[in-house]
Amino acid sequence: MILFLNAPATKPNRNRKLWAGSTAFIILLLSVWFVLNPSPSASPPGQIARETSWSRAAMMAELMISAIEVVPAVPAKDRPFTVNVFIQNIGIIPSGSYTLHLVIKGPDGREVFRTLSEHNTALEPGQIGAGLSAAVDPVAYSGTYSVTVDLQPEDFEDDNLSNNRSTRSFQIE
DSSP states (O other), rough: OOOOOTOOOOOOOOOHHHHHHHHHHHHHHHHHHHHSSOOOOOOOEEEEEEEEOTTTOOSSSSSSEEEEESSSSSTTTTOOEEEEEEEEOSSSOOOOOEEEEEEEEEEOEEEEEEEEEEEOOOTTTTTTEEEEEEEEEOOSOOOEEEEEEEEEEEESSSGGGSSSSSEEEEEEO
């Protein structure tokens, strides 16, 4: 058996230390860059703004109007059409009952349709529900119409009332 008592010590691998240090530095730089340059996702043009983070998530129920849909997309003046409204609970507890008021105004600003819908069932956190579907009779004139929806919480406190009203314009040919 041969023992090497005076064997040379192994030198530390400089490349490994250099690689570990440069990797840590790059990760630090990327972290700082991502924090300083947030890129929120934008909503498609002509649609209701999306919530882009959970930073505004309510400590209670928080209903918002998430979409207003007109079917067909461009109704004819001599044909009936449908307006669908979708509601989302972006809070962290179930909502209570709520009422939706829908008003359609014609090109001259006069009201041509009005309805309301009462909802006694709760929306769970994160749930999107069909809040209202209204069949609208044919209108007399073509032009740009507007539909406005108001959401009124009934038996619960809504955290942010600013997202409880939404208006959308659409064409009737």
